Every structure is written in structure tokens, then in C-alpha cells.
Amino acid sequence: MAVYTDISEVELEALLAAYDAGSLLSYKGIAEGSENSNYLLHTTKAAFILTLYERRVDKADLPFFLGLMEHLAEHGVSCPLPVRRRDGEVISEIAERPAALITFLEGMWLRRPAPQHCRQVGRAIAGLHLAAQGFALSRPNALALDGWRDLWRKAAPRADEVEPGLSEEVEADLATLGRAWPGDLPTGIIHADLFPDNVFFLGGEVSGIIDFYFACNDLLAYDVATCLNAWCFEKDGSYNLTKGTALLAGYQEIRPLEPAEIEALPLLARGSALRFMLTRLYDWLTIPDGALVNKRDPMEYVRRLRFHRQIRSSSEYGIGIT
Numbered sequence: 001m002a003v004y005t006d007i008s009e010v011e012l013e014a015l016l017a018a019y020d021a022g023s024l025l026s027y028k029g030i031a032e033g034s035e036n037s038n039y040l041l042h043t044t045k046a047a048f049i050l051t052l053y054e055r056r057v058d059k060a061d062l063p064f065f066l067g068l069m070e071h072l073a074e075h076g077v078s079c080p081l082p083v084r085r086r087d088g089e090v091i092s093e094i095a096e097r098p099a100a101l102i103t104f105l106e107g108m109w110l111r112r113p114a115p116q117h118c119r120q121v122g123r124a125i126a127g128l129h130l131a132a133q134g135f136a137l138s139r140p141n142a143l144a145l146d147g148w149r150d151l152w153r154k155a156a157p158r159a160d161e162v163e164p165g166l167s168e169e170v171e172a173d174l175a176t177l178g179r180a181w182p183g184d185l186p187t188g189i190i191h192a193d194l195f196p197d198n199v200f201f202l203g204g205e206v207s208g209i210i211d212f213y214f215a216c217n218d219l220l221a222y223d224v225a226t227c228l229n230a231w232c233f234e235k236d237g238s239y240n241l242t243k244g245t246a247l248l249a250g251y252q253e254i255r256p257l258e259p260a261e262i263e264a265l266p267l268l269a270r271g272s273a274l275r276f277m278l279t280r281l282y283d284w285l286t287i288p289d290g291a292l293v294n295k296r297d298p299m300e301y302v303r304r305l306r307f308h309r310q311i312r313s314s315s316e317y318g319i320g321i322t
């Protein structure tokens with residue numbers, strides 16, 4: 001559950017008074033998600049999502065995230081739109097938190113995506129990469145190599161409590177990735193967290209993408225690698241080649257990967273697995289048991305890391321197989 005901050009109807013009515021979004025009929029906290037507090041609101045005009053920014057979101061980055069959603073929506077990507085207040089602003093404050101009202105997106109996320117869904121996700125992420133070109137703002141990836149090292153410094157002393165020997169594994173990965181991380185691949189704006197819970201489907205088709213709060217400028221192929229990690233592994237930790245093949249084919253239908261991007265996939269997938277392992281490990285060790293937050297298992301991503309370490313060629317992910 002992710003509702004970190006409780007709000008009252010009195011606070012909400014005061015907030016809505018600044019918008020032209022109707023008056024409050026009902027609201028409830030949303031159990032899903034892990035980073036921010038989200039409320040579903042029904043007003044006399046429509047349904048909305050109110051997000052209170054909590055954990056890793058820096059208020060200074062909100063114009064980037066909210067502006068990006070506007071830019072993407074204008075360029076054909078189905079995603080929520082921030083609602084402007086009567087004074088033209090999109091960022092409000094409620095319960096001492098920065099907050100934004102965004103439009104409600106119909107659809108549901110898939111607990112058990114199939115290869116045809118992975119193909120669509122590949123297409124959607126490539127479409128997002130192309131649509132984001134020309135967005136005026138930029139934001140460096142706070143969870144790139146330096147960010148991983150910061151997280152690791154904080155988590156390292158207790159890492160072996162989660163898995164004996166984990167410290168040694170992560171030190172070796174950080175050293176390898178630090179030496180070999182590619183610097184010369186195509187860059188642009190990436191979603192950076194395109195997990196199944198951030199892609200909505202309606203009637204078997206992608207109906208929209210949500211949760212742009214890790215979006216940043218980075219290697220485009222790194223986003224593809226994150227999708228391989230998030231969509232193409234089974235519960236038992238095995239890689240599903242059919243899903244990987246479908247996702248990569250979907251991406252290539254819209255934006256063909258360059259040979260250097262294809263070659264870098266094992267390294268990028270390993271880096272992406274390390275990134276999600278580290279945020280999960282940090283949360284695992286710091287969020288108290290019993291807190292109303294979904295704590296995600298870092299071991300799931302330790303297993304992904306081990307898989308990527310033994311990959312010898314990108315063809316093992318399904319690239320080029322049709």
C-alpha cells in the first residue's frame with residue numbers, strides 16, 4: 001500500500017477550489033504504487049488522480065515530469081495530463097506535500113502479461129522515445145552509476161543479511177559496469193520505470209502509460225533493457241525468450257536499434273537489474289516492517305543480475321529472431 005499522507009475532505013475541497021475541476025463527490029487512497037501517495041477523486045465533472053509527492057521525488061523536478069506528460073500527450077502518447085489550476089499552475093500543496101491533480105486513465109495493468117502484450121510494450125516505449133524528442137527540458141538520471149554507488153554505500157554494511165556473499169557480488173558488478181558502461185549510444189528521454197504496473201491495457205491494447213517520476217535523459221537502449229527485466233522474466237526467475245523476442249521486435253518496428261545498442265544489451269540489462277536491486281535493497285533495509293508500503297524483493301533482481309552476467313551474446317535475449 002502506498003498512502004503515506006492522510007488527507008481530509010476539508011483539505012481536498014480547499015485544494016479543488018483552485019481548479020476548475022468540479023466539486024468533490026468522493027475520494028479514496030489507492031493501495032497500489034510505492035513511491036508517492038495517490039488518491040482517486042470523483043468530482044461533479046470527472047474522475048482524477050491526486051498525487052502527493054513523497055519519497056524520491058525532488059520538488060524541483062516536478063516541472064520536468066509534468067511538462068513531459070503534457071508534451072507526450074500532445075505528441076500522440078496516451079498518458080495522464082496534469083490539470084492546470086485557474087492561475088495556470090500545475091503544482092499545488094496539500095498536507096505540506098507538493099501535489100498535482102492529473103487526469104484519470106482508463107484500463108488496468110496486467111499481472112500476467114503474454115508475448116503479444118510484450119510486443120505492444122516494445123512499440124509503446126519506442127513511440128515514447130520518439131515522441132519525447134523535442135521536449136525542451138532535461139533531467140539527468142539520478143539513478144545512474146553515481147546514484148547506484150550512493151545507494152550501495154548506504155546499503156552495503158547490511159547487504160549480506162539479505163543474501164550471504166551479496167556484498168562481494170555487487171562490488172564486482174559496480175566495478176565492471178563502471179569500467180564498461182557505454183558512453184556513446186543514442187540518448188533521449190526515457191521512462192526509466194516501465195514495469196507492468198505502469199502500463200494500462202484496455203481490451204487487449206495498451207491504453208496508456210503512467211508514473212513518469214523516474215523519467216530522465218539517458219541511453220534509449222537502457223530503457224529497453226529495463227523493459228526486458230520487468231516484462232520478460234517469469235516468477236521462477238527464468239527468462240522467457242518468446243516474450244523477449246516479442247518486446248524487442250515491437251520496439252524495432254518503431255525505432256530500429258543500432259548495432260552498438262544491440263551489442264550493449266547484456267551490459268545495459270545488467271546495469272538496470274543492479275539499479276532496481278539497489279533501490280529495493282535500500283528500501284528493504286530501511287522501511288520498517290509493518291509500514292503501509294509495498295516492499296519489493298531485492299532477491300528477484302539479484303537473480304536477474306546473475307542471469308545477465310552469464311549472457312554471451314544479445315541474441316540470447318531474442319534480438320533478431322522473428
Ligand SMILES: Nc1ncnc2c1ncn2[C@@H]1O[C@H](COP(=O)(O)OP(=O)(O)O)[C@@H](O)[C@H]1O
Nearest residue numbers: 030032033034035036038049080103104105211
Ligand atoms: N492517471 C491515472 N489514472 C488511473 N489510475 C492511476 C493514474 N495514476 C495512478 N493511478 C493508480 O495509482 C496507482 C499508483 O500509481 P503510481 O504512479 O504507479 O504510483 P507510485 O509513483 O507511488 O508508484 C496505479 O497502479 C494506478 O492504480
Ligand SMILES: N[C@@H](CCOP(=O)(O)O)C(=O)O
Nearest residue numbers: 033034035193195197276296
Ligand atoms: N518498479 C520499481 C519500484 C517503483 O515502482 P512504482 O511503479 O510503484 O513506482 C521496482 O519494481 O523495484
